Amino acid sequence: MRASFVLAWMVLALASTDGALGAPMDSPLEQDGAKVDAPAAERETPTLAHADDVVDYVLRAKLDPILHLVHGEGTIHFRNASTASVHELWIHLYLNAFKNDRSVFLREPIGGFRGTAPIRDWGTIDIQKLTLREAGAAPTELWPNAEIHREGDADETDARVPLPHALAPGETLDLDVVWDDKLPSILERTGYLGSFHFAGQWFPKLARLEPSGQWAHFPFHHLAEFYADFGSYDVTLDVPSSFVVGATGPAVETQVKDGRRIERHVQGDIHDFAWTAYDRFDERRETVDGVLVKVLYPTGYGAAAARELAAMRFAIPHFRSLYGPYPYSVLTLVHPPHGAEEAGGMEYPTLITTGGAWYEPKVARLLELVTVHEFGHQYFYGLIATDETTWPFLDEGINSYAEAETLEAWLGPGSAGALGGFTLSDRSIQSVFGNLAEHDEPIAQPASEFRSGGDYSLLVYERTAAVLETLRRTYGDAPVANALRLYTAKYRFMHPRPDDLIACFESEVGIRAADALRTALFDKGWVDYAVTSVSTKREEASAGIFDDGGKRQTLPSGALIGSSYEGWVLVTRRGTLSFPVDIELTLEDGTTQRLHWSGEGDSVRLPYKGPLDLRGAVVDPDRNVILDDNPTNNHASRSGARHAPRVTERLAYWGALLLQAIAP
Amino acid sequence: MSAEPGSFEAFPRAMPRPMPIRSERLLLLPNHAMRARRCPKAILALWAWESMLGAVLAWPFAAIVRGAYGSHPEGDAVLWEPGGLALLDLLVRRLPAAGALVAHAASVLLFAVLAGLVPLAAILVSVGFTTADRRPPSFRSALQCAIPALAPFGVLLLTTLALQGSLIAATIVAASLVDVGFERQLGEIGAGVLAGGVGLVGLALVVLVGIVQDLARASAVRFAFGASEALRTALRTFAGGKARITWSWTWRALAASVPIAFGILLAGRLGGRRGAVLYVLLGIHQLIVGVRAALRVSWLSSAMRSVDAKGKA
Numbered sequence: 001m002r003a004s005f006v007l008a009w010m011v012l013a014l015a016s017t018d019g020a021l022g023a024p025m026d027s028p029l030e031q032d033g034a035k036v037d038a039p040a041a042e043r044e045t046p047t048l049a050h051a052d053d054v055v056d057y058v059l060r061a062k063l064d065p066i067l068h069l070v071h072g073e074g075t076i077h078f079r080n081a082s083t084a085s086v087h088e089l090w091i092h093l094y095l096n097a098f099k100n101d102r103s104v105f106l107r108e109p110i111g112g113f114r115g116t117a118p119i120r121d122w123g124t125i126d127i128q129k130l131t132l133r134e135a136g137a138a139p140t141e142l143w144p145n146a147e148i149h150r151e152g153d154a155d156e157t158d159a160r161v162p163l164p165h166a167l168a169p170g171e172t173l174d175l176d177v178v179w180d181d182k183l184p185s186i187l188e189r190t191g192y193l194g195s196f197h198f199a200g201q202w203f204p205k206l207a208r209l210e211p212s213g214q215w216a217h218f219p220f221h222h223l224a225e226f227y228a229d230f231g232s233y234d235v236t237l238d239v240p241s242s243f244v245v246g247a248t249g250p251a252v253e254t255q256v257k258d259g260r261r262i263e264r265h266v267q268g269d270i271h272d273f274a275w276t277a278y279d280r281f282d283e284r285r286e287t288v289d290g291v292l293v294k295v296l297y298p299t300g301y302g303a304a305a306a307r308e309l310a311a312m313r314f315a316i317p318h319f320r321s322l323y324g325p326y327p328y329s330v331l332t333l334v335h336p337p338h339g340a341e342e343a344g345g346m347e348y349p350t351l352i353t354t355g356g357a358w359y360e361p362k363v364a365r366l367l368e369l370v371t372v373h374e375f376g377h378q379y380f381y382g383l384i385a386t387d388e389t390t391w392p393f394l395d396e397g398i399n400s401y402a403e404a405e406t407l408e409a410w411l412g413p414g415s416a417g418a419l420g421g422f423t424l425s426d427r428s429i430q431s432v433f434g435n436l437a438e439h440d441e442p443i444a445q446p447a448s449e450f451r452s453g454g455d456y457s458l459l460v461y462e463r464t465a466a467v468l469e470t471l472r473r474t475y476g477d478a479p480v481a482n483a484l485r486l487y488t489a490k491y492r493f494m495h496p497r498p499d500d501l502i503a504c505f506e507s508e509v510g511i512r513a514a515d516a517l518r519t520a521l522f523d524k525g526w527v528d529y530a531v532t533s534v535s536t537k538r539e540e541a542s543a544g545i546f547d548d549g550g551k552r553q554t555l556p557s558g559a560l561i562g563s564s565y566e567g568w569v570l571v572t573r574r575g576t577l578s579f580p581v582d583i584e585l586t587l588e589d590g591t592t593q594r595l596h597w598s599g600e601g602d603s604v605r606l607p608y609k610g611p612l613d614l615r616g617a618v619v620d621p622d623r624n625v626i627l628d629d630n631p632t633n634n635h636a637s638r639s640g641a642r643h644a645p646r647v648t649e650r651l652a653y654w655g656a657l658l659l660q661a662i663a664p
Numbered sequence: 665m666s667a668e669p670g671s672f673e674a675f676p677r678a679m680p681r682p683m684p685i686r687s688e689r690l691l692l693l694p695n696h697a698m699r700a701r702r703c704p705k706a707i708l709a710l711w712a713w714e715s716m717l718g719a720v721l722a723w724p725f726a727a728i729v730r731g732a733y734g735s736h737p738e739g740d741a742v743l744w745e746p747g748g749l750a751l752l753d754l755l756v757r758r759l760p761a762a763g764a765l766v767a768h769a770a771s772v773l774l775f776a777v778l779a780g781l782v783p784l785a786a787i788l789v790s791v792g793f794t795t796a797d798r799r800p801p802s803f804r805s806a807l808q809c810a811i812p813a814l815a816p817f818g819v820l821l822l823t824t825l826a827l828q829g830s831l832i833a834a835t836i837v838a839a840s841l842v843d844v845g846f847e848r849q850l851g852e853i854g855a856g857v858l859a860g861g862v863g864l865v866g867l868a869l870v871v872l873v874g875i876v877q878d879l880a881r882a883s884a885v886r887f888a889f890g891a892s893e894a895l896r897t898a899l900r901t902f903a904g905g906k907a908r909i910t911w912s913w914t915w916r917a918l919a920a921s922v923p924i925a926f927g928i929l930l931a932g933r934l935g936g937r938r939g940a941v942l943y944v945l946l947g948i949h950q951l952i953v954g955v956r957a958a959l960r961v962s963w964l965s966s967a968m969r970s971v972d973a974k975g976k977a
Contacts, residue, residue, distance in 0.1 A: 280851075300853035338852050358853055413746035421932040425747035432752045586737035616737040623749055631753055632732040642734025645942055646741060648726040650931075653949040656718030657924065660956055663714075663776040664784045664821065664881075 045486055047324065051230030051269040051493035054081045055206050061199075062238040063277055068121070068192045070181035072203055074235075077174050081229070084213025085166040091130075091159045093148075094201035097220035098123035098184035098191075102154035104219040105188070113453025115188035115222060117342065123184025123191060127204055130161065131176040139176070140164055157220040158207075169213075177204055186340045189353075193340040195243075200274040200348065201226070208387075208495070218389045223456045224447035225381075225388035225395070230493060232268040239263075239277040246296045247275035248351045250330045269327065269493060270349035271385055276334050284309060289316040291326055297335035301358045304367055308333050308354055311371040314410045322481065323379045323402070323488040331378070333371065345370050347377030364417040365407065369426060373403040384491050391498055392447045392456070393521065397464020398484070398501070404430055404465055427469055431626035434463030438629065443467075444498055444521040466626050467520040473624035474579040475509050483508035498522075516577050520627070527575035529619045530633040531583075532603070536567030536614045564609055567638075569617045572603040577627065584621040587612040594621075614638050690793040690801055690809060692886075698791050698969045700962040703800040706790040707961050711954040713783050718953070721772045724765055732758050744935075781817045784964075785810030788885040791965040792972070809885075816884040819891035824877040828870045835866025875913050875967075876902050882967040887975060901974040912966045920959045923952040 059074030080086050097105035098119055105115070130143040147160040167173055181202050184191040190200040207217035208229045216227055236253075237245055241261045245251075249267025256262075265275070281296045284305050293312050297305040312333070316326055332351045336343040344355025352374035356367045376399040380386070386394035404426040407415035414423035437458035441450060450456040472480040487496070487504040498521065506514035519525035543557035571583055578599040585593045589612055597604050597619075608614055616637035620628065628634065693702075700707065732754055733740050743751040759765060786806040793801055793809070801809070843859035850858060879898035883889050889897060902909055927949060934941050 298852065300851060358856070413748075420928050421744070422751065423746050423748055424752065425749070428747045428749040428752050431749060432756050435753075435757070584737075592737075616735060618737060626749065631750060632758060635733075635736040637735040637737070640735065642730045644726055644730040644734050644740035646739065647729040647743065648722065649942060649946050649949065651722030651726050652715070652719040653927075653946075653953065654718075655721035656714045656953045657956070659714050659717050659721065659773070659776050659780075660953070660960070662773055663717075663780040664817075 045489040047489045048493040051271075052081060053231050053268070054079055054209070054229035055231040056233075057203070057231065057273070058234045059203055059273075060236040060238070061202075061275075063197060063240075063243075065192075065195055065197060065240060065243065065277070065279075068183040068197065070183065070199060070202060072179045072181065073177070074203075075174055075176055076204075076206065077172060078206060079172045080167045080169050080209065082209050082211050082213040083169055085168050086163065086209065086213060087166050088163055088215075089142075089161040090207040090215040090217035091127075091146075091161055092157060092201070092205045092207055092217065092220070092226075093125045093127070093159055094157050094205075094220040095123050095125035095181055095184070095190070096156040098187060099156060100154065103157060104153075104155040105157070105222050108222040108448070110222040110450075110453050113223060113457050114342065114345075116453070117187060119187055120185035121191075122182070123187075124182045125179060125202070125204070127159075127177065127179045129176065129178040130204070132164065133174045133176060142175070155219045158217055160217075179204055186336075186342045189343055189346045191343070193337065193343075195280070196276075196278045196337050196340050196343075198274070198276045198334070198336065198340070198343040198353070200343075200346065202275075203273070205272075216387060216390070218448075221389065221448040223392070223450055223453060225392065226272060227385075227387040227389055227495075228271040230269060230271050230385065232266070233270060233273040234264070234266045235273055235275070236262060236264045237275055237277070240279070242279045243277040244279070244281035244283060244296060245275060245277050246281070246294070246332045246334050246351060248273040248332075248349050249328070250292075267328065267350060270382070272348050274348035274351055276343075276353075278337070280337065286313075288312050289320060289326070291316055291328070292330045293333065294330065295333045295335065298337040298358075301335055304335060304354075304356055304358060304360060305333075307360075307362075307367050308335065308371045311368045311410075312375065315372050315375050315406055318406050318409060319376065319379060319402070322405075322485065324383075324485075324492060326378060327383070328378075331375070345374060347374045347381060349382050350378070352377065363419045365411060365415060365426075368411070369403065369407060369416065372406050373399060376402045376406070379488060383493060384488055385493070385495050386497070387495065389448070390446045391444065392460045393443050393464040394496070394498065394501065396460045397443065398468065400430060400461045400465035401468040402484075404469065427465075427626065430462040430465040430469065433458055434461075434466040435627065435629060438463060438526045438627075439524060442522055442524050463627075464521070467517065470579060470625050470627045471505070471509060471513050471517065473622070473626070474581070475513050479509040479513075480505075516579065519576055523576060525575070525577040526629055527573065527577035527579065527625060527627055528629040528633070529581060529599075529625065530572050530574070530630070531617045531619050531636040532570040532572050534567070534569050534614055534617050534636050534638045536565045536608060536638055539564040539566045539609070564611055565613045566607075566609045567614065568608055569606040569614070570603060571597065571606065571617075571619045573599060573601070575629065579625050579627075581620040581625060582622065584618045586615045586617070588615050590615075689796055690789070690805060691796060692972075693792060693794050695969050695972050697794075698965050698972065700791060700958060700965045702794075703787075703790040703961070705800065705803070706787045706806070707954070707958045709803065710783055710787060710957040710961060711950070713780075714957060715950060715953055717772060717776050721769060724768050728759060728765075729754065777821070778818075781814055781821065782807065782810055784881065785813040785817060785885060787961055788813070788882055788964055788968060791961065792882075792886055792968045812888065813881075813884050816889065816891040816894055817881060820877055820880050820884070820895065823891070823895070824873055827873050831866055831870050831873065835863055835869075838866070839863045871913075872902075872910070875909060878913075878964065878967045879909070879971055882964065883971040883975070886968060886971055897971055897975065901971050904974055905970060909967075909970055912970075913963055916959045916963045916966075920956045923955050927952045 056077040057074060059072055061070050061072045063070055097103045099122055101107065127143055132140040132142050142161050145162050149156045183197060186193045190198055205228060207215045208227050210216050218224060233248060237247060239245055239261050241256045241259050243261060245261060245263050247265040248270065249265040251263045252266045253264040280299050282299050284295045286293050286309055293309060295305040295308055320326060328350045330350055334351065334353045336353060336355060341355050344353045346353045354371045354374060360367050377395065380399035380402065381388060381395040388395050407426050413425050416426045416429055417424045437455050440455050441459060443459045443464055447456065483505045486508055487501055491500060502514050502518050505517050538560050539562055541555065541559040541561045543555050546553050546555060569585065580599045581597055583595045583597055583606065595606065616635060618635040620634055623631065729740050733742055736742055743754065789806045789809040790801055795801060839859040839862040842862050843855050846855040846858055876898050879901050880894040883897040884894035930948060931945060934945055
C-alpha cells in the first residue's frame with residue numbers, strides 16, 4: 001500500500017514534468033522507439049542457399065617438412081561479377097609479409113595484439129608462372145608484366161597483373177599458376193615450428209572485385225585480416241605419410257603411396273583455404289548437429305580436445321538457432337602445439353584454430369572462449385563475408401558479441417571463469433576493457449588506421465560487443481536477436497557493409513537504437529549516467545512573509561505537516577549516447593521503487609514524496625548500459641555515508657592469511 | 665643458577681652471559697612441558713598482531729571500495745554480483761595509483777617480516793621458559809628476553825632468504841632446462857611433468873630451509889646462541905631427526921590449510937553481505953586466523969623441544 005502510493009505519486013509527478021522526461025512513462029518501450037514484437041522471426045527473409053561463385057581454385061601442393069617448402073600448381077577460374085570491365089587483376093601474396101623487414105606488415109609501428117614476435121626464419125611466396133588460357137588463343141604469360149610492388153615501396157604482398165585485354169562483365173578467364181612457398185617460422189597465424197606446419201594465406205589469391213568494378217586489394221597490414229570473393233576450392237595436399245592433415249572442407253580422396261599421404265579436399269561456397277600438417281597430431285571425431293567435427297590436437301592434449309568438443313556441442317546448434325544453419329558438412333578444429341600459439345585463435349572456412357596449454361585450468365574458460373569465438377567466425381566472416389580489412393568490427397565485433405552470448409547461454413554468469421564464489425562473465429570483460437579505449441579512436445575504421453594493437457583489440461572486439469550488448473539489455477532480447485537474425489539471413493553468402501547492419505537494427509530495434517549504434521561505432525560515442533544528488537526532508541508548512549488580502553503574515557519555518565518526506569533525486573547523463581534506463585529508489589525500510597527514464601536530455605530531477613525517507617538511489621540498477629563510463633557514480637545515498645563492511649572484513653582476513661604465509 | 669632437580673632448570677642453562685631480565689626471573693621448562701597449550705596468551709598476542717597487520721594491509725584497498733560503492737544502497741555487495749562486472753571495473757579502472765597501493769602492501773609486508781621477529785622471539789621465550797611460580801612469562805618479560813635474540817634472528821633471516829631465493833632461482837632454471845631438454849624424448853607433457861617434479865623438489869628444499877631456520881631460531885633463544893652456533897645446532901638437530909621433524913612441520917602445515925578451505929566454503933554459503941551474518945563470518949574468519957596462529961606456536965614449541973633435546977644430548 002505504501003509502495004503503491006509512492007509509485008503513483010512519482011508517476012504523476014513525472015508525467016507532469018517538462019523537459020527531459022517528456023511523455024508519460026507508462027509505455028516506455030514505445031517511447032524509446034523499440035519494436036517489441038518479433039517481426040524478423042516471422043517474416044520470410046530471403047536467404048541464399050549458395051554463394052555467387054566468382055572464383056574457383058583447383059590447386060595441388062606438396063610439402064617438404066624439412067625445408068618448410070610448399071610447391072604449388074593449379075588453375076584459377078575467375079568470372080567478372082561486377083558491372084564494369086576489368087583491365088587488371090590484383091593478387092594477394094601475403095606470405096611475402098614475412099619476406100623482409102620492409103614489408104608493410106613488419107614496418108608498421110604497431111605494438112600489442114599479435115604478430116609481434118621476432119621472425120626467426122623468413123617466409124616468401126614466389127610465383128613462377130601465371131599463364132592466361134583463352135579458348136582459341138595461345139597461352140599468355142602474365143607474370144613478367146606484373147607489378148609486384150609499388151614504386152618506392154618494397155612491400156610485395158599486393159601484386160597488380162595487367163590483362164592483355166579487358167574482361168567484360170560476366171566474362172570469365174582461366175589462369176594456370178605455379179608457385180613456391182617458403183613458410184616462415186610461426187608468426188601471425190602461419191608458418192612452422194619443428195614438424196608442425198600451418199599454411200594460411202599460402203597461395204596466390206585474387207583480391208575481391210567489388211560490384212562497381214573496383215578491386216578491394218590491400219597489402220598485408222599488421223592488424224588486418226582478409227577479404228575475398230566466394231568460390232569453390234579443390235585442393236590436393238601431398239605430405240609425408242607420417243603426417244596428419246587438417247584442411248578446409250571434407251577429404252574426398254585419401255591415399256598413402258610411396259611414403260606420401262595425398263589428400264584431396266573439396267569445398268564450395270567459401271572464400272579461403274587453409275591447411276595444417278603435423279606428425280604428432282591425435283584426432284577426435286564426433287558428429288554434432290549433422291556436422292562432422294574433427295579435433296586435431298598434439299599428443300597429450302586430450303582434455304583440451306574434450307573441452308573444445310563440448311564447446312562445439314553447444315555452439316553449433318545454438319548458432320543455428322540464432323543465425324541460421326552451418327551449411328558445411330565438416331568443421332576441423334586445430335589445436336597448435338606449445339610454442340606455436342601464434343597459429344592459434346584463427347578462423348578459416350570450415351577450419352579453425354584454438355589454443356591453450358594442456359593443463360589449462362577450468363576455473364578460467366579461455367579454451368571454451370577461443371573455441372566458440374573462432375567457430376562464430378564461420379558466420380561473421382565465413383558466411384557473412386564482410387571486408388575484414390576495412391571494417392574489422394563487422395566480423396570481430398559482432399562475433400565477440402555472439403561469442404559472449406553463446407558462452408553465457410551455456411555456462412551462465414561464470415562464462416569466463418569462476419572461483420571461490422566469484423563469477424566472471426565474458427560480457428563483463430568486454431564492457432570493462434571496451435570502455436578503456438572509448439575516447440581514443442572510432443570503432444568503425446580500417447584495421448590499418450588503428451594507432452595501436454591495444455586500441456584495435458579493445459575497440460573492435462570488446463567495445464563493439466559491449467555496444468550490441470547494451471542495445472540488447474536496454475531494448476530487449478527479441479528486437480536485437482531479430483536484428484542479427486535478419487542481418488545474417490539477408491547477407492548470408494554476401495558482403496555487407498556497416499550501413500547494412502545499422503539498417504537491420506533500425507528495422508528491428510528502432511531508429512533510436514540505430515542512431516546509438518551509428519554514434520557508438522563511428523563517432524566514439526560514450527555515455528555516463530550518474531545520480532548527482534539525493535535530497536529529502538520532512539514535509540514542512542510554507543514559511544516566510546506572505547501578503548494575503550492586505551494582511552502581512554510571517555509564518556515560521558520548520559513547522560512540520562503530517563509525517564511525510566519530500567525531496568528529489570537528480571540524475572544526469574553525460575556523453576553522446578543515450579539509452580533508456582531505470583532509476584531505483586531505496587526507502588528507509590529497504591523497499592525499492594523503480595521508475596523509467598527515456599535517458600534523453602542531460603538530466604532529470606525526480607521529485608519524491610512519501611511516508612518513508614529515502615535511503616538512496618541508483619540509476620541503471622541492473623547495469624543494462626554496460627557502456628556506462630563510470631558505474632561508480634550511478635548511485636548515491638541521502639546521508640552521504642559510505643560503508644564497505646564486507647570488503648573490509650574479507651580483505652583484512654586475507655591480509656592476515658597472507659602475512660601468516662610470508663612473515664616469520 | 666642451579667637447576668631445580670627433576671623439574672626446572674635455571675634460565676638459561678647454557679647461557680654464556682646473563683640475559684637482561686628486569687621484571688622477573690625465568691626458568692627453563694623441562695622438555696616435555698614446552699607446549700603451545702601452556703601459553704594461550706602468546707597465541708592470542710600472535711593472533712592480534714597478525715590481524716592488526718592484516719587490517720593495516722587491507723585498509724587502503726577497502727577505502728577505495730568505500731569510495732566507489734560505499735554509498736550504494738546494496739553497499740559493497742554489488743562486487744559479488746554474478747558476472748563480476750562491478751568488481752572487474754573496480755580492479756581495472758578504479759584503482760587509482762595502483763603503484764602506491766603496491767608500495768603500501770610491500771611496506772606492510774616488509775615491516776611484518778622484520779618487526780615480526782620480535783613477537784616470534786617472544787613466543788619462543790614463552791614456550792620454552794616459565795616464571796619461578798610456574799606461570800608463563802609475562803608479556804613484558806617475554807619481550808625483554810626476546811630482544812637479545814633479534815640480532816641472530818636477523819642474520820638467520822637474511823641467510824635463509826638468500827638461500828631460499830637462490831634455491832627458487834635454481835629451481836626455475838632447472839625446471840625450464842628439463843622442460844625444454846626432455847621435450848623431444850618425453851613429449852611436451854612428459855617433460856612438463858618432469859619439470860613440475862623438479863619444481864616440487866625445489867619447493868621441498870625451500871621448505872626444509874625454513875624448517876632449519878625455525879630450529880635455529882629456537883636454539884638462539886634456548887641457548888642464547890649467536891646465529892652461526894644456532895645454525896650449527898639446528899643442522900645437528902635436523903640431522904638427528906629428519907623424518908620426525910619434517911613430519912612435525914608438515915602435519916601442522918596441512919592442518920593449517922584445512923580451516924582456510926573451510927572458511928572459503930562457509931563464506932560461499934553464508935555470503936555475509938551485512939548485518940549479523942557478516943559479524944558471524946568475521947568471527948569465524950578471525951577464529952581461523954587464531955587457529956593457524958596456534959598451529960604456528962605449536963610448531964615452534966616442537967622446534968624448541970627438538971633443539972632442547974639435542975642440546976642436552
